[in-house]
């Protein structure tokens with residue numbers, strides 16, 4: 396089984412996770428830039444973070460046979476902090492990089508006016524750079540947040556076919572599907588969406604344009620949720636081909652529209668800028 400995790404924050408994960416993911420079949424992933432759990436106080440913190448998503452993290456993933464790509468953006472939460480807004484002006488120099496396969500995560504957190512502006516600006520940047528967009532739908536007030544998101548997408552220059560609405564669940568999937576966007580589901584332990592509910596959604600809505608991710612990060616999460624969903628699909632009577640479509644071909648098609656996906660097993664290489672994963676350059 397080959398698995399592509401279309402949304403996982405490996406910066407927050409360990410080498411044990413990389414090892415377990417490879418053993419479970421994960422061969423490719425996309426790491427969206429996101430909120431790090433505490434506020435950043437200057438744009439430069441973002442730029443160093445984007446550079447690590449473009450350099451160190453793909454190097455680390457390659458040590459474990461996994462192809463790593465990323466998305467960059469000003470995340471919805473920090474779009475509310477005026478100190479961070481200059482990030483928007485500098486994004487173009489990151490969006491031209493080979494390993495950037497989308498603009499994201501963008502979207503709404505608390506649905507404040509500053510978030511409206513950041514979302515619209517970044518959808519335009521995606522259109523300008525020929526990139527798709529990864530749009531996070533809010534965890535609170537989900538349906539209203541998603542409707543407002545779809546309105547902004549419709550008013551943007553970006554085709555809904557190039558947008559994934561992520562963190563969907565049973566309350567939002569129908570309207571999201573009607574919008575023409577791709578449908579993203581984050582499978583979490585204990586809360587929100589789980590793998591059995593995901594299987595029911597797939598039975599109801601089919602496997603087209605469906606993206607399943609672990610969204611694993613610094614919070615309680617499980618980087619093997621993609622594999623667990625694949626196993627739950629097989630147990631429920633889906634075929635190997637259905638699993639391959641949802642866990643591999645769909646994310647390849649979505650991010651492949653960037654023209655930048657490189658899916659051959661990466662050569663590990665010994666060093667990144669003189670440093671190895673053995674504590675620097677020992």
Ligand SMILES: [Zn+2]
Nearest residue numbers: 427429500610
């Ligand atoms: Zn995320």
